[in-house]
Amino acid sequence: MNTLQRPLNGRIFGGVCAGLAQRFGWRPSTVRILFVLSCLLPGPQFLAYLALWIIMPSEGSARATA
Structure with a gap:
């Protein structure tokens, strides 16, 4: 499986x-x-998206290869 990265x-x-x-x-x-x-449902979906944007490394970044 692929790693989790943007x-x-x-x-x-x-x-x-x-x-x-x-x-x-x-x-x-x-x-x-x-x-x-x-x-459309109640919950923190937008906050989860922002958190994943911050946490997930970008493809090819130094954090992704470490």
Whole structure:
């Protein structure tokens, strides 16, 4: 399996959904649609997205290779 990281290509906004899709073998559009739909429910989805954006290393960064 791939490691959890934000890809350099295919990003729309931060690359979190694309990174999650790449990690679990899903299509990025599916993950994006699921995220948008989850935002209709109460909960901290937006904060989770921001946290993942900060925590997930970008593809090719020094943190990703360590």
